[in-house]
Amino acid sequence: MKTRLLHVLERFQSSYWFLPSLLTTLAACAALASVRLDLVLGEAPPGSFTWIRTAGPEGARAVLATVAGSMITIGGVVFSITIVALSLASSQFGPRLLTNFMRDRGNQLVLGTFIATFIYCLVVLRSVSAVEERTFVPHLSVAVAVGLAIASVGVLIYFMHHASTSIQAAHVISLVGRDLDEAIRRFFPARDDEPAAERPGTDGPPDGFRESAEPIPATGGGYVQTIDLDGLTELASERGVVVRLLRRQGQFVTAGSPLALVAPADRDGEEIARKVNRAFLYGDERSISADPEFAIEQLVEVAVRALSPGVNDPFTAIRCIDRLGSSLALIARRRLPTFHHFDDEGNPRVFERRLTYSGVCAAAFNQIRHYGGSSVAVTLRLLECIAALAPQVEDEEFRQALRQQVEIIHAAAGGRSWSEPDLQDLAQRHETALQALRGGAQSVEASSGVSP
Numbered sequence: 001m002k003t004r005l006l007h008v009l010e011r012f013q014s015s016y017w018f019l020p021s022l023l024t025t026l027a028a029c030a031a032l033a034s035v036r037l038d039l040v041l042g043e044a045p046p047g048s049f050t051w052i053r054t055a056g057p058e059g060a061r062a063v064l065a066t067v068a069g070s071m072i073t074i075g076g077v078v079f080s081i082t083i084v085a086l087s088l089a090s091s092q093f094g095p096r097l098l099t100n101f102m103r104d105r106g107n108q109l110v111l112g113t114f115i116a117t118f119i120y121c122l123v124v125l126r127s128v129s130a131v132e133e134r135t136f137v138p139h140l141s142v143a144v145a146v147g148l149a150i151a152s153v154g155v156l157i158y159f160m161h162h163a164s165t166s167i168q169a170a171h172v173i174s175l176v177g178r179d180l181d182e183a184i185r186r187f188f189p190a191r192d193d194e195p196a197a198e199r200p201g202t203d204g205p206p207d208g209f210r211e212s213a214e215p216i217p218a219t220g221g222g223y224v225q226t227i228d229l230d231g232l233t234e235l236a237s238e239r240g241v242v243v244r245l246l247r248r249q250g251q252f253v254t255a256g257s258p259l260a261l262v263a264p265a266d267r268d269g270e271e272i273a274r275k276v277n278r279a280f281l282y283g284d285e286r287s288i289s290a291d292p293e294f295a296i297e298q299l300v301e302v303a304v305r306a307l308s309p310g311v312n313d314p315f316t317a318i319r320c321i322d323r324l325g326s327s328l329a330l331i332a333r334r335r336l337p338t339f340h341h342f343d344d345e346g347n348p349r350v351f352e353r354r355l356t357y358s359g360v361c362a363a364a365f366n367q368i369r370h371y372g373g374s375s376v377a378v379t380l381r382l383l384e385c386i387a388a389l390a391p392q393v394e395d396e397e398f399r400q401a402l403r404q405q406v407e408i409i410h411a412a413a414g415g416r417s418w419s420e421p422d423l424q425d426l427a428q429r430h431e432t433a434l435q436a437l438r439g440g441a442q443s444v445e446a447s448s449g450v451s452p
Contacts, residue, residue, distance in 0.1 A: 011283075016102045020112035027116035031123035031141065038127075038138035060128050060137045067149045068121035074156060075114035081163050082107055088167050094301040099285060100175055104166065110159040117148040169316045173302060177323040179288050180295035181330055187292050188334035191394075205244050205263070205351055213244065214265030215258040216273045222282030224249050226290050229341055232279045232350045237343035239272060248353040250291035253282065293355075296363045299324055307372045314375045317368065321378070324364045325385035331360065332393040358401040365405050369412060376422045379413045383429035390436035399437050406433045 012018045086101055101107065124145060129136040165171050205213075224247055236243050244261040247253055260276050262269075286294040303320035306313040339352040365382060372378035386402050393399050410430040418426070 016108060019105070019108040020115055023109075023112035023116040024119050027120040028123055030144075031120045034141040034144055035124060035127045035138050038140050039136075041140060057128050057135060057137050060139075060142050061125065063142055064121045064125040064128070064145055067145050068118050068125065071114045071118040071121070071149070071152060074152070075111060075118065078111055078114060078156075078159060081159075082111070085163055085167050089172070092167070092305070093169075093172055094298075094305055096285075096301060097172065097176070097298055099288075100172075100179065100298075101166065106158070106162045106166075110155055110162070113152055113155045117145070117152050120148060121145050169302070169306075169313075170319065173299065173316075173319050173323050176295060176298045176302070177327060180292060180299065180323075180327045183288050183290075183292040183295050184327060184330050184334065186289065187337060188331055189337055191333065191335050205242055205261075205348075209242060209244065209263050210261070212265060213261040213263035214269060215246075216260045216262055216276045217256050218247075218253045218259040218280070219255065219274075219277045220280070220282050221253050221255040222284060223252050223286045224280055225283040225287040226281045227352075228279040228281075229350060229352070232276065233341045233343060235272070235275050235279075236349035237345075237347070241272065242349060242351070243276065244351045245353055247280070248355070250286045250294055253280070293360065293363050296324065296327070296360070300364065300367050303368050304371045307368075307375065307378065314372070314377050317372055317375070317378050318381045321368065321381050321385050325389050328360070328364060329389050329392050332389065332395070332398060335395070356401075357395065357398040358404065361398075361401040361405050365409070369405075369409050373412055373416065376418060376425070379409060380425060380429050382409050383426075383433045387429070387433040387436040390433065391439070393437075403434070403437050406430065406437070 082101075086098055089101055090098055124138055124141040127136065127138055127141070226249060227245070232243055232245075241262050241264060244263075246258050246260055253259065259280065262272055262276070288295045288298075299320045303317040305311060306316035306320070336355060336357070339354045340348050341350040341352075343349050368378065369382060372382075383406060386406055390399070390402060393402065410426065413426055414423070
């Protein structure tokens with residue numbers, strides 16, 4: 001239940017409508033409260049607050065109508081500019097990056113400010129009365145409306161700056177990189193953290209598991225956004241079974257495909273299958289918060305589009321490589337998360353699909369190597385990136401994955417018709433990267449690009 005609630009809350013916070021709707025609701029409540037306060041204060045505000053008085057009902061109506069009309073007009077302009085920015089971002093950086101623009105708090109705040117000011121003025125406007133037997137002018141509420149209009153002008157200035165910078169390649173790469181780093185910190189535990197669930201002999205399910213296991217078919221479909229692992233562990237402990245998950249966050253599941261293996265297979269199979277399916281939460285797209293590989297692929301997509309013949313921008317691709325190297329260095333300073341989960345008695349109950357260093361490196365480098373193979377600068381920067389990353393890598397499995405990438409990059413580039421100086425640079429970068437991966441006293445010099 002906790003995982004499901006957190007999933008719903010995250011979807012609300014990352015949606016484009018949640019913050020504007022919240023601000024609009026607060027504006028309507030604030031308008032009712034300020035009108036109520038005006039009723040308490042009466043026509044003559046006390047003491048030094050006499051400056052908030054307006055020139056009668058007609059003047060109050062004119063001010064409120066002007067502010068409301070201008071706010072809804074500017075709100076439409078803001079929405080139009082946002083749509084144009086989304087179209088440019090989709091064509092230049094890829095449609096999968098649209099979720100980052102939709103999650104942008106700046107765009108949500110700007111749109112919410114203008115709509116909220118409009119709603120505030122509209123609610124206050126209906127309270128102005130000019131009937132002979134009863135005249136009511138909410139002086140304080142009108143003053144607040146003027147203050148909101150002034151604040152909205154500042155928000156408009158901010159939006160013009162924000163809209164012009166949000167579609168720049170450097171800003172987009174930095175934004176996706178920050179999302180990737182946050183996902184890594186959330187997904188990969190720090191090395192000094194004690195692995196809470198580590199037990200000897202828990203690399204995989206117990207012997208005889210596959211012979212006695214029964215597959216659980218998926219009743220739904222879509223991209224796996226999150227999995228209720230605590231609920232699955234509790235379920236497995238209650239029923240005395242072991243669960244091996246066949247899908248992890250970010251993978252696409254089709255209805256009827258195997259979702260998990262459960263052993264032994266003769267214990268309330270239908271009930272267990274129903275609860276296992278309830279532990280998987282699907283969506284139409286992948287979620288960065290629980291899927292670091294998705295953020296890696298977003299950076300790779302920006303680089304690949306920059307390397308397309310129609311764009312031919314290796315400098316943007318190099319920026320992406322640098323950012324990927326920084327994020328991989330963050331992974332190197334952490335450790336792979338635990339993929340097996342135990343009950344209170346220390347028995348292994350749930351086994352996830354293991355995320356490997358070779359898979360992370362393949363996601364980061366394979367497509368850039370393939371589509372950027374004709375670019376000398378991109379190929380050399382890939383090798384330089386690995387050389388700079390190597391001294392920070394302590395795990396031998398990670399080093400082996402990087403070493404494999406170095407050899408693949410060198411082999412792929414060596415078969416191209418490059419000039420002799422370029423081939424010499426390639427051989428030098430290849431040797432530098434290998435030397436950095438071997439470690440030793442010269443690894444720091446190698447990672448700095450100093451010739452061996």
